[in-house]
Amino acid sequence: MPNPRSTTRATRSTGAVTLQRVAEHAGVSIATASRVLHGGTRTVGEELRRKVEDAARDLGYVSNAPAQALARSSTSVVGLVVHDIADPYFAAIAAGAMRAAKRHRLMVMIAATFGDPELEIEYVRSLRAQRARAVLLAGSGVADPDLTARLAAELDAFRADGGRVSCIGERGVEPYVPLDHTGGAERAATELWQLGHRRIGVVAGPEGLVTVQRRLAGIRAAWSRLGGELPDRRVVFADFTRSGGREAALGLFAAEPGVTAVLALNDVMAAGVLAAVQDDLGRRVPEEVSVVGFDDVPFAVDLRPSLTTVRLPLEEAGERAVQLIADGASPARQAPLGVALVVRGSTGPVAG
Amino acid sequence: MPNPRSTTRATRSTGAVTLQRVAEHAGVSIATASRVLHGGTRTVGEELRRKVEDAARDLGYVSNAPAQALARSSTSVVGLVVHDIADPYFAAIAAGAMRAAKRHRLMVMIAATFGDPELEIEYVRSLRAQRARAVLLAGSGVADPDLTARLAAELDAFRADGGRVSCIGERGVEPYVPLDHTGGAERAATELWQLGHRRIGVVAGPEGLVTVQRRLAGIRAAWSRLGGELPDRRVVFADFTRSGGREAALGLFAAEPGVTAVLALNDVMAAGVLAAVQDDLGRRVPEEVSVVGFDDVPFAVDLRPSLTTVRLPLEEAGERAVQLIADGASPARQAPLGVALVVRGSTGPVAG
DNA sequence: GGATTCCTGGTAAGCGCTTTCCGCCGGGTA
DNA sequence: TACCCGGCGGAAAGCGCTTACCAGGAATCC
Structure with a gap:
């Protein structure tokens, strides 16, 4: 008895229903049982099929995924x-x-x-x-x-x-x-420019992240295209968390009090920025300071003021990614998912 | 050749490194290789151990979990x-x-x-x-x-x-x-009572959920202990979502305009309630209406006003649940995780 | 009518690993 | 010197399933 568990298993013999058992119970070969229950390419006669299905039901058969995985690799x-x-x-x-x-x-x-x-x-x-x-x-x-x-x-x-x-x-x-981080960021920055903001700050996530770099690049691209200036000291990096956002905002305003708008590189950070600006610094949003987020997570609309942000179709992205995997074929390039700027209450024209 | 994939596999022979291959490469039996790489109870001599480890590294061996699962069940x-x-x-x-x-x-x-x-x-x-x-x-x-x-x-x-x-x-x-839904709910209701609220409404989740029933029971218990009244028409059931909360709140106030405080049975619903009360109904929170949530999810503090809510140590609960599973032993009853009422800005004394 | 297909059921060879024996060897012990 | 014991390595029997291949019987074709 090479495997000691076989003993154990015999004890709980009710539990371990194998294909083998089903086949015996149905009076067929295990090949047939397998074909019926795990649907191979081959057809099985009506009568045997029934017998196997009944046996499986009676015994409460559940296939053994690891065994199947091994056999089918x-x-x-x-x-x-x-x-x-x-x-x-x-x-x-x-x-x-x-x-x-x-x-x-x-x-x-x-x-x-x-x-x-x-x-x-x-x-x-x-x-x-x-x-x-x-x-x-x-x-x-x-x-x-x-x-x-x-x-x-x-x-x-x-x-x-x-x-x-x-x-x-x-x-x-x-x-x-594809997720157009850069384009979304450009749009957000452009909106701020159009509202008259010239001195903006950026509350960014971890500097090493590619996503952060892309979003930042989008902002920079838009800004320089429009003729604005964005010195490095107005870009501060922190964790992609609420407290990261809060601390970054505090640092930003300490160094650059004249900033009239801040772009947070994700909504969670934006929540921190909002807290810092309104609660810690006592400035009003959007009258004195405008804030823009990124991602449009569900709670963005519940922030006060509700957050202007770049909407990324995250759920859809998740779905698509699985489809890409499941559809076997076509790693064909698809149309990028649409990103859109959702303008809500946290942005407004620069103070006169 | 019983298995057709073996042909395929031969093609990508570089990919499929099996224990067998490692053993050959190391010049030992696969039993030994297994003992070294997957640590059995038996010891293996220093020299062979080394050889196996080297071979595994050279070949880039990764064990086959399904096969292991099958063998070890x-x-x-x-x-x-x-x-x-x-x-x-x-x-x-x-x-x-x-x-x-x-x-x-x-x-x-x-x-x-x-x-x-x-x-x-x-x-x-x-x-x-x-x-x-x-x-x-x-x-x-x-x-x-x-x-x-x-x-x-x-x-x-x-x-x-x-x-x-x-x-x-x-x-x-x-x-x-254990998670003390009932106790938390009692505490929340009591707080409201102490603030002078007598006509409260409850925005509940799906009626069938046990959690909902527990929380509701807690509220009812506290309320009747205190001598308050909570007629059924002040309890409205909806989805455990933001829009569920919003609609429920709207319905609640349409039927019972005199309600001075609402208890939402989770924070996501509370966000909807806050939106309904402030934006749709134009009432001020907490001056005119107090709102309490449940769970203390991360964004609760960012709602405006920030949400008074019952804190449930969710992450810890998740950790404990896994420990319970992993520790093999002790399904021993543990101390319930502490629930606490976190009082923030969404609650206040009932309007004079 | 005999040979060829089809169809359907069974046999058995693995899939990659774990673990039980078994055997060999060196060192104590009597 | 004969015997036993402990350590360590290997052979091999599965774990539960899939599927190539084989074998009859029925249906089909000249």
């Missing part, structure tokens, strides 16, 4: 790698992904890196060990050649093992769901 | 069943769970039921097929005997197959992480 699991699932940005993406996964009868395994790129690599590796059907990278990468290369190597290995890969936002990985 | 996957991962309540629980999972080197598979109890059962079944090590039920159940029984049956089957189960909040499933 493929699973129905997709891995989703995010920075932090409690962040509404990633939660929205995950929700979309899970919705699509349900349609495709896939299970979603989520791994949170908490911003650590090493962990991201480790998780891809782990997903490879799981023989996940695909991995979906949701978070922005960092602009580090070494890390990028190591991740790429891991992804290649994953693909070599037959897995698919997709990601949200451009990241040097194909296929991906 | 156990995995390192835990399933987490939530209603909706985009809801900050569940996102927080998930974040905690994933943090703990990382410590225990477990992978988390998340399934979203979108409130459908049938789906919940289906997912438990699916997790059973995956031979998940455990399943963690995060959402509230519905108070339906049939559904409850069927879920219980599925969970028993899961356990019979060797899986563990735990859940957040009492649900007739052991072990569980």
